[in-house]
Amino acid sequence: xxxxxxxxxxxxATLGVGLGILLIEGLQSLSTILVYVGTALFISLGLDPxxxxxxxxxxxxxxxxxxxxxxxxxxxxxxVLIILPVLVGQIGQLVEQISLLVSRGTLLDDLREWxxxxxxxxxxxxxxxxxxxxxxxxxxxxxxxxVGVTLNVAQGLFGAFIVLILTIYLTASxxxxxxxxxxxxxxSRREGFTNIAEQITDSVGYYVMGQITxxxxxxxxxxxxxxxxxxxxxxxxxxxxxxxxxxxxxxTISGSTIIALTCLIPGLGSPTTAIIAAVYYLIYMQVEAYxxxxxxMSRAVSVPGGVVVIAALAGGALLGLLGALIAIPVAxxxxxxxxxxxxxxxxxx
Numbered sequence: 001x002x003x004x005x006x007x008x009x010x011x012x013a014t015l016g017v018g019l020g021i022l023l024i025e026g027l028q029s030l031s032t033i034l035v036y037v038g039t040a041l042f043i044s045l046g047l048d049p050x051x052x053x054x055x056x057x058x059x060x061x062x063x064x065x066x067x068x069x070x071x072x073x074x075x076x077x078x079x080v081l082i083i084l085p086v087l088v089g090q091i092g093q094l095v096e097q098i099s100l101l102v103s104r105g106t107l108l109d110d111l112r113e114w115x116x117x118x119x120x121x122x123x124x125x126x127x128x129x130x131x132x133x134x135x136x137x138x139x140x141x142x143x144x145x146x147v148g149v150t151l152n153v154a155q156g157l158f159g160a161f162i163v164l165i166l167t168i169y170l171t172a173s174x175x176x177x178x179x180x181x182x183x184x185x186x187x188s189r190r191e192g193f194t195n196i197a198e199q200i201t202d203s204v205g206y207y208v209m210g211q212i213t214x215x216x217x218x219x220x221x222x223x224x225x226x227x228x229x230x231x232x233x234x235x236x237x238x239x240x241x242x243x244x245x246x247x248x249x250x251x252t253i254s255g256s257t258i259i260a261l262t263c264l265i266p267g268l269g270s271p272t273t274a275i276i277a278a279v280y281y282l283i284y285m286q287v288e289a290y291x292x293x294x295x296x297m298s299r300a301v302s303v304p305g306g307v308v309v310i311a312a313l314a315g316g317a318l319l320g321l322l323g324a325l326i327a328i329p330v331a332x333x334x335x336x337x338x339x340x341x342x343x344x345x346x347x348x349x
Contacts, residue, residue, distance in 0.1 A: 036159060040166030042326050045201055046208025047072065047171050065172045199336055204329040210296045215245035217292065218252065221284070226259070229276050232269050237262060250312060252288065256281035 047068050054064035170177070178197070185193045219242030226234035237259045244255020260278040263269035315327025 032159075036162050037166060038326065040163045040170055042204070042208065042329075043163070043167045044170035044174060045204045046212070047167070047205075048174055048201065049205040049209060051171065051174075061175070062172065065168075069168055069171065196336060196340055199340075200333045203332050203336065207297065207329050207332065210293075211246060213296050214288065214292060215242050218242060218245040218255075218284070218288070222259075225280055226277070229273055231259075231263055231273055231277060232265065233262075247312075252281075252285055256285070 050068045050071075051061070051064045054067060055061060059067070178201075182190055182194050182197070219238050222241035223234060223238040226237050231237060240258055241252075241255045244251040244253075244258070247254070256278070259281065260274050263274035263277050264271060311327035311331040315323030315330070317323070
């Protein structure tokens with residue numbers, strides 16, 4: 001191909017590259033806002049089945065949205081008021097116990113004796129030397145990390161307030177937003193697009209409600225079980241189990257591992273308690289996978305196990321915890337489009 005005006009082509013190419021760089025930098029600057037909007041949209045889609053159910057009971061949209069929001073806020077407030085005092089008290093006791101262990105000046109000796117008695121084959125001296133050296137060499141990074149965590153907590157509280165406001169707005173205006181989106185599609189394809197879009201939003205909504213239900217079941221059963229076996233700080237560990245179950249696939253395993261390891265802390269738990277907890281969560285994960293999840297998630301689009309793993313890893317790498325949460329609904333949406341759009345088109349050729 002002959003280029004008649006090389007300068008013009010080079011100028012246009014340079015402007016295109018510059019515009020692309022500015023667009024990427026703009027998206028990076030707006031990444032926090034986009035995360036807030038995505039989180040609020042995800043929650044509003046989860047509330048949509050509840051609002052729709054209330055509308056079917058002949059309630060106006062505004063009243064259904066108000067009741068759904070108030071129910072969620074009331075439930076959250078009730079949980080906080082019930083759990084927070086116990087949680088703060090138990091965290092305070094945990095910090096006090098750790099402070100006593102550290103202040104005695106014999107922490108390493110006590111830890112060495114306990115490790116040798118519990119794990120006779122463990123080379124504890126080498127492990128303690130490595131830990132001590134690592135802590136000494138990285139004390140500045142640890143201090144900076146503590147300050148960073150404090151700032152992140154404050155930023156998280158502000159973000160939660162913004163997400164709450166956006167959730168209320170998006171939940172109230174979901175029908176109008178959907179209608180505006182559907183109007184952008186040509187009339188000849190609008191019916192099919194609307195059908196697929198409704199399936200996607202319904203699937204995401206049922207998935208969110210189902211995941212919250214599974215997390216609540218795990219948290220409640222963990223509270224009862226950990227109290228029965230006299231585990232250290234059962235309320236704190238039950239909250240860990242609840243938050244872990246909110247993360248698809250790996251959340252329950254991670255939360256169960258943290259709980260079992262916490263039961264091994266010298267002076268707080270015992271190897272017997274840790275083994276009992278590990279066996280319980282191993283059984284619970286099987287019950288959740290084969291009994292609870294198929295029934296609770298029956299109205300959401302099923303996603304193959306391999307796709308779940310890949311989606312959760314990719315979502316977590318891109319957007320952290322939020323990415324891991326929304327990865328499965330996104331994968332389900334892609335599967336809907338694949339099954340109902342791509343495959344029929346390929347078969348028609």
